[in-house]
Amino acid sequence: MLHRPTSHSAAIGPGPVPSLANPGPALEQQPRHAPQAPSCGSEAFCVDPQALSSSHPRQHTQYPYVTGTSVLGITFKDGVLLACDTLGAYGSTKRYKSFDRLRKVNDVCMVGASGELSDFQYIMRLLEELSDDDFCMDDGHHLKPAEVHSYLTRVLYNRRNKMDPLWNSLVVGGFHSGKPFLGTVGMIGTSYTDAHLATGFGNHLARPLMREKHHPDMSEEEAVALMHECLKVCYYRDKNSINKFQLAKVTKDGVSISEPFALETNWGFKLFQNPAANAVGTW
C-alpha cells in the first residue's frame, strides 16, 4: 500500500488527505502576506494564514456556489446508464455550460455528481489518486464499483461528522462480475443502491417514469429511450438545466461517455398558442 500522507493541520483538519493537500513545514514560516496580495494562488496549495490563527471560530461550508442539477441512473441488461446535463449554475445564472458532471473512475466504474462542483473536483482528485495507486501497483487490480461506492460513503459521512460537508449527491455506476451496480451517496453520507436512481429534481420528475417503465432486462435501446424521456422532462420542469446532455454507459466492454447532445423539445402545443383567449387577465 502506498504511503498516504496525513495531516495534523488545524487549517485543513486531521486525517489522510490527497498529497497535494498536505501543508508542508514551509507553510508555518510563510512570509506574512500583505492584505492586498491574496494568499491563494501564490503556491500550489496554500492555506489562508488567517485560518491558522484561531482568533475567531472557523466557519465551514454553509451553502454551495457553483452547482449541478440532477443526475439520473438506470441499470439495463448489460450494464448501467448515467445521464445528466452539462450545466454549472452560479445561483440562477447559467455560468458554465460545458461542465462534465459524469466522470470515469476506471474501466468498470463511473461517477456522476450534482451539487457543489468544486467539491466534486476534490472527490475526483481523491478517486484519481486511488486509481493511480492501483495503476502503479501494476497487478491488474482495480477498484470495484461497490468499493468506490463504499469509499465515497465513508468520505462524505466523515466530512459530515466534522460539520464541513462535501456538498454533493453522487451516483456511482459500474459493471463487475457480469452484474450491473448502481448506488448513490448523499451529502450527509446517506447511501443505498437500487435499480434506478436520481438526485435532486430527478427524484420527483424522473423516478416516477423510471418506476413505470424500468425492468431489469431492458435492452440498451429501451434504456436510452427511457433516459431521453426522463432528461427531457427534467429539462422542461427544472429551472437550473440546459438542453445539453451527456450519457455515460458502462458495460463489460468498459466505460464510454458520449459527446454532449441536445433533445428535441416541443413548445408548440395548440393550446399554448393563446392561453388568455378565453380568460382575460390570466397569462
Place this chain on the structure above:
Amino acid sequence: MAQAGGFSFDLCKRNEFLEARGMKGPGFTKTGTTIAGVIFKDGVVLGADTRSTAGTTVADKNCEKIHYIAPNIYCCGAGTAADTENVTGMVASQLELHRYATGTQSRVITAMTLLKSHLFRYQGHVSAALVLGGVDFRGPHLFTVYPHGSTDSLPFCTMGSGSLNAMAVFEAGYKDDMSKEEAMELVARAIRSGVMNDLGSGSNVDLCIISKEGVEYKRNHEYLQGKTYERQFPQRFAAGSVPVVRERVYDIRKAVTVVEGEPMEMES
C-alpha cells in the same frame, strides 16, 4: 371601526407572545395531494387522489377532492382542506345565485375570477391551490389558481405535493387533440404516479370528465390501495364452525315487571 372584510390581525401579537411562552398553536388538516387536469378534444378531464393528511397521519383515507362548482364546472383542491372546501362551496353558491339572476349557463372564467379575487384579498392566508376545469359555450377551459390569487390557463396542469410526479407523466405523454379514453388514461396515470411516488398522496384515484354533453363523476375510478381483507359486519360464523363450550339460558321475564305508567311532565 368596523372592517368590511379580510382578516383582523389584532390577536397576532398576543399569539406570538403565547407561542414564545410555549403554547402550541392549533394545527390544521392539509391535503398533501396530487390533483391534475387535462384538456382533450371535446372537454376536460380532472383527476385527484383521495388521501387527506393531518401532519404525518392520514386523516381521511377516501376524501373527495373534486368539488362541484356548477353543473358544467368542477374544481380540484389542494392545500388546507377547510379552505378548499369552503372557498369552492362559496363560489358554487355565488354562481347558483348568478344563474338564477341571468338565466344562463355559468362560465368557467366567472368561477375563476370569483376564486382569484377572494384568494388575493386574503393575501395567501387562505391556503387553497386549485385546478379549475369546465366546459361552457366557448369550449373547454382549464385553469390553475394559486393561494395568492394568480391563475394560469393551461392545456395540462398539476397541483399539490405530488404535482411534480404527475407533471412528469404529463410532459412525457401529452398530445394535442386526445380522445376521451386517452385523456382519462393519461390523467389516471398521472394521479397514480403521484400516489405511488409521493407520501402525501394516496389511496384511490377519482376522475371527473366534463364535456358539452355533461359530467361523468367517476368516484374511486381506481382502487390503488384497497384493503386486501374486508371484515364483514356483523360477523357471520357458519353454523357448526364454532364449538359450544357452555350454554346458559336466562329468562329475563322472571326479573322484570312491566308496569303501565303515566307520561312524564315536560315543560311546555
